[in-house]
Amino acid sequence: MPNITLPDGKKIKFDKEVNGIEIAEKISKSLYKQALIISVNGELKDLTYLIKKDSSVKIITSKDKEGLDAIRHDTTHIMAMAVQELFPGTKIAIGPAIKDGFYYDFSRKNPFTPEDLEKIERKMKEIVEKNEPTKREVWERKVAKDHYKKIGEDYKVELVDSIPDDQEVSIYYHGKWYDLCRGPHLTSTGKIGKYFKLTKVSGAYWRGDSNNEMLQRIYGTSWPSKKELDDYLKRIEEAEKRDHRKLGKEMDLFHFREESPGSVFWHEKGWALFQKLVSYMRAKQEEAGYREINTPEILDRTLWEKSGHWEKFGENMYTSTTPDEKVFAIKPMNCPGCVQVYNQGLKSYRDLPLRMSEFGKVHRYEPSGALHGLLRVRAFTQDDAHIFCTDDQITEECLSVTNLILEIYKDLGFENVILKYSDRPDVRVGEDSVWDKSESALLKAIKASKLEYSVNKGEGAFYGPKIEFVLTDAIGRDWQCGTLQVDLNLPDRLGATYVNKSGEKKVPVMLHRALFGSLERFIGILIEHYSGKLPFWISPLQIMVIPVSDEFDDYAKLVNDKIRKSGISSNVDLKNHNLNYKIREHSLAKVPILLICGKKEVDTNSVTIRKLDTNKQENMELKTFLKNFSSLNKAPSL
RNA sequence: GCCCUUGUAGCUCAGCUGGUAGAGCAAUUGAUUUGUAAUCAAUAGGUCCGCGGUUCGAAUCCGUGCGGGGGCACCA
Numbered sequence: 001m002p003n004i005t006l007p008d009g010k011k012i013k014f015d016k017e018v019n020g021i022e023i024a025e026k027i028s029k030s031l032y033k034q035a036l037i038i039s040v041n042g043e044l045k046d047l048t049y050l051i052k053k054d055s056s057v058k059i060i061t062s063k064d065k066e067g068l069d070a071i072r073h074d075t076t077h078i079m080a081m082a083v084q085e086l087f088p089g090t091k092i093a094i095g096p097a098i099k100d101g102f103y104y105d106f107s108r109k110n111p112f113t114p115e116d117l118e119k120i121e122r123k124m125k126e127i128v129e130k131n132e133p134t135k136r137e138v139w140e141r142k143v144a145k146d147h148y149k150k151i152g153e154d155y156k157v158e159l160v161d162s163i164p165d166d167q168e169v170s171i172y173y174h175g176k177w178y179d180l181c182r183g184p185h186l187t188s189t190g191k192i193g194k195y196f197k198l199t200k201v202s203g204a205y206w207r208g209d210s211n212n213e214m215l216q217r218i219y220g221t222s223w224p225s226k227k228e229l230d231d232y233l234k235r236i237e238e239a240e241k242r243d244h245r246k247l248g249k250e251m252d253l254f255h256f257r258e259e260s261p262g263s264v265f266w267h268e269k270g271w272a273l274f275q276k277l278v279s280y281m282r283a284k285q286e287e288a289g290y291r292e293i294n295t296p297e298i299l300d301r302t303l304w305e306k307s308g309h310w311e312k313f314g315e316n317m318y319t320s321t322t323p324d325e326k327v328f329a330i331k332p333m334n335c336p337g338c339v340q341v342y343n344q345g346l347k348s349y350r351d352l353p354l355r356m357s358e359f360g361k362v363h364r365y366e367p368s369g370a371l372h373g374l375l376r377v378r379a380f381t382q383d384d385a386h387i388f389c390t391d392d393q394i395t396e397e398c399l400s401v402t403n404l405i406l407e408i409y410k411d412l413g414f415e416n417v418i419l420k421y422s423d424r425p426d427v428r429v430g431e432d433s434v435w436d437k438s439e440s441a442l443l444k445a446i447k448a449s450k451l452e453y454s455v456n457k458g459e460g461a462f463y464g465p466k467i468e469f470v471l472t473d474a475i476g477r478d479w480q481c482g483t484l485q486v487d488l489n490l491p492d493r494l495g496a497t498y499v500n501k502s503g504e505k506k507v508p509v510m511l512h513r514a515l516f517g518s519l520e521r522f523i524g525i526l527i528e529h530y531s532g533k534l535p536f537w538i539s540p541l542q543i544m545v546i547p548v549s550d551e552f553d554d555y556a557k558l559v560n561d562k563i564r565k566s567g568i569s570s571n572v573d574l575k576n577h578n579l580n581y582k583i584r585e586h587s588l589a590k591v592p593i594l595l596i597c598g599k600k601e602v603d604t605n606s607v608t609i610r611k612l613d614t615n616k617q618e619n620m621e622l623k624t625f626l627k628n629f630s631s632l633n634k635a636p637s638l
Numbered sequence: 639g640c641c642c643u644u645g646u647a648g649c650u651c652a653g654c655u656g657g658u659a660g661a662g663c664a665a666u667u668g669a670u671u672u673g674u675a676a677u678c679a680a681u682a683g684g685u686c687c688g689c690g691g692u693u694c695g696a697a698u699c700c701g702u703g704c705g706g707g708g709g710c711a712c713c714a
Contacts, residue, residue, distance in 0.1 A: 103709095111642060202709030203641025210711045214641050217709070245707095249649080258687080258705045313714050332714085367639050367712055368705095376713075461714080549671040576670085577677085584675035598673055610674060617674070 003054040020047035021187070024059045034061040036191065037070045037184045044070075046136055046184045062224035072097035074134075074185055074192045075124075075222035080104045081177040082123035083218070086116075092179065093155040093206060093215055100232060101221035105204055107155065112216055117198045120218070124196070131190030132175030136183060144169045144180065155206065156180050195229040196222035239475060244527035245373040251532055251590055253540070254374070262371045262378030264520055272540035272569060274381075274519060278359055280538070280635050281383050281408070281515065288404050290357040290385055295337025297361065301327040306493060307336040316364045334360035335487075335512060338386045339494040342508075347498040352508060353389035353397055359519075360384050374524030381519040387511040388496065391437055394509055398445035398467075398484060401513050405469050405482045406449070408515055411635040412538070413529060416472035418452045420480070422459035429463060429489045438486040438509070439465045463489035473529040481522060485512040532590045533612060536632055543570035543629075544586045545607075548579055548598030556597045559607055559622060563595075566626050568633050587612060593629070 004012045004023055012026060020038035024031045024047070038045050039058040044066055051057070060067045076095040083090055083106060095104030106112075112120075139147075141160065148156040159180055163169055172181045174189050186192065198220040206212040223229040240246075248254050253270030256263070266274060282292065298320065304310040309317065309332065318330040331337060338356055347354070363379045370376050387397050402419075409417055421443065424435050442465050446453050453467075460466050469482035487510040490496075497505040516522035526534065536542055543563055547556035553574050560572035573582050579596070586594055596608040600619070607625055609618045620628070 114643090200708060201642060204710045205640075208711075210640070214710075216641075219709080256706085261705065309714085316712095316714070364713090369639065369641095369710080370712060371706095546674090548673050551671070578670090578672045579674060580672085581676055582674095587675055594674085596674070600673085608673085615674065 002051050004051070005054075005056040007056075007058045017050045017052050019050050020045070020057075020059060023051075023057060027059070031059055031061070034063075035059045036061055036067045036186050039066065044184050046134075047187055048136070049184075068224070069097040070184060070186060071192050071224060072102040072222045074189075075196050075220065076102035076104045077172065077174055077179055077181070077185070078124050078127050078189055078192065079120060079198070079218065079220060080106075080179065081127060081174055082120045084177065086119055086123055091153055091155060094159070095179075101199070101219060103204075103217050103219045105155075105206070105215040105217045107213065107215050112201045112218060114201075117201065117218065121196075121198050125194060127175070127189050128192060128194060129190070130175065131188050133188045134185045135173040136185070137171045137173065137178075138168045139171050141169050144171065148180070192222060193224060195224065195226050196220055197229065197233075235475070239477075242475075242528045242531040243373075244375075244524040247527050247532040247590075248374070250588065251527075253527075256373075260379075261368065262366060262376075264374065264377060264379070269540040270523075273523060273534070273538065276538050276540070277516070277519060277523070278383075280411075280638070281359075283635075283638055284404065284408060285355075285357050285385070288355070288400065290355040292357045292359075293338065293341050294358055295334060295341060295360065296331070297363075298328045298330055299337060301329060303336050303340075304329050307339075307490060308493060309333065309336070316366065318363050318365055330363045331360070332362050332364045334358050334362065334382060334384045335386060335490055335510075336494060338384075339491060339496050339510070342386075342388055342491075342496050343494070347388070347496075347508070349390065349498055349500050349506075351388075352498060353387050353393050355385060355387045357383070357385035374520045374527075377518070377520050380521065382514050383516050383519060384512070384514050387513065388491070388498070388508040389511065390500075390506075391441075391509060394438060394441035394486060394511070395444045395448075397511055398442055398486075399448050401484050401511070402445055402449045402451075402467070402469075405484075405515050406451075407637050409469075409471055409481075411637050412526065413535065414471040414473070418454070418470050418472075418478075419446055419449070420456055420468040420470060421446055421453050421465070422456040422461075422468070423465050425458045425460050425462060427462055428460075434488050435465070438488060442467060442484075442486055461485055461487070463487045471525075473525065474531075477528075479525050481517045481525070482515050483513065483517065487512055533592070534590070536592045536629075537634055539590075539592050540569065541571060541589075541591055542568050542633070543593045543595060544582075544591045545570060545572040545595045545597060546579065546582045546586070547572075547574070548596060550574070550576070552597050552599070552602060555602045559595060559597055562622065562626065566630050568629060583610065595625075 001013065001015050002018055004014060004018065006012070020035060024035040035047055037060045038047055038049065039060055040049065040051060040055050060070065062068060062071060073096065076097065080092050080095055084092065087108060089108070091107040093105035093107065095102065145157055145160045148160060160169060170181060170183060171178050172183060172185050198218055200219045202217050203214045204217040206215055221232060223232060248270065251269065252267050253273065254264050254266050257265060301310065313332060317332050320328045320330065322328065338358060341356065342354065359381055361379060361381045366376060366378050389397050406417060423439050446467060464486035466483060466485040468480050470478050470480050472478055491510045492507045496508055498508050500506045545556045545560045547553050556572050560570050563570040573586065583594060590612060592612045594610040596610060601607055606619050606621045609620060
């Protein structure tokens, strides 16, 4: 007779086998109503699952992540049911719950249209209203396979085959419709409620493999209450509002065009932002002991063959044949060029660590479907650096790179940073002893940074382990930006050496690191993080001077000149528009500070400050203004 | 690269079932001289993404190419 232990430690004794419904009922009426599924000794089960022996149990409701998943999993089954009722002959593949929703993959000749989605949604509502019971059956493996073969559900046949031998083949019935599924599911089709919505159709490869057939995937979202659904839709809307492609246009920062897909045409303001980031970075790297170099964009094929890129990365490289038939490649990475700079002249152990930075523009032929605004481009500038050092210097150098990255992210408003550590992959070069050394050196640096980190087993580069720096933006999205890799391979391939204390030639260790990663991508992230409202010091146009009427144009021009001379970027708006119009225009353009100049200001040699997103006004003598804002015109850490 | 979708003025978009284009904003000009998020009026502005086809006639239908968007795959 099972003894049931609840999460709070309380025990209930039943005198017969018991299921989740009965347990919930015993605990409270409200829990009975809210119960969706049950966790039995850590395993998720249907509420109807019979518990025969003593168990620890938790009733799962929509407040639990597992409960939400269960709702979505049920919703996707109901969607598949609706689809097969409306479009007979459609084959079903898989349909899991995902973050914020669910999808189901279908195979069908004709594509689903937006109108179809509406139809499907209506059908789903009917199914929910019928509230038919959901039942689980266990089938013989062979019976299941033969059955699915017979009715032509090829994907289900494959899925049956892929269920491990020690697991049951379970089938869930929602009314008459049924699906091969591990479960668990809610007790009836009505349980999911009515707060779901189908959101989009897209293609998706069967089993995520591009060699396989492309299926039609319908995405949807499902929530326990109207409020949660509305909040979710609102969140999507908010994210769209800060889309850097939209803001980039509105703020006149950059554009893209057909002649060069995936390459940025930077406008005056966008380029100013870009340059501000570069000079900021220069200052930080100067501080951290880097020397900046620059290497050619186009390099002979033979170098890329030697470095391994030609073989390993050839598909992504742009090449160019000269009139005399020589083949060059446009660099997709800066490292080989940097090693060649290192190779000039003999290097001694006394020169190490040697930190060479380069704002190198690289070109990569990315698949057309991967392009996405500034976030995924074909030509971008890396804030790259290569540190040549000895084995013994690895940890310290890694640690200082990590600190530099954190400082820089913090300056730009990203406080939340996590690390992803990837260790040796199966396919790799180098002795295990060297891997031991570089891995432990990297790990030591990570631990010293005291940051949260996750381990991606076997995901390192073929030449060494790596750390990726992931930051979280204002609306909780993660972006992988910086990277730090230990490389014991490339210096060797390209013949880099240094002379050690005993006069022997040794191959140095090379650390690859990028802080922002790509300037272009980072700017995209910055724009979205701040919704375009960049901090004063990094803002491409920091100040707009606005005369109240053209009577005060001369004074406004004077103010503008003085500000520009002080190193703050400023402009003056002399157009024949009224004050309200100009305030609106420049506020929409996200200029952080507007300076209003009228009679009062002329008389007192002052300016009136209006900060973006406030309508408070502050009057200040021009002299004081220049003093105050000059000190704000640099990164917090500088 | 693959699936779906989309491409009209500088921008945002309208243009039903085929009869060679329209609005708002922006621009220009004029009036207005403005004190904290859109002053009024006039003018100008278009290879309807490119190429081919169907048709008496194509922005509209078909094919194809290129670009954009949403996904999938990719992200060394």
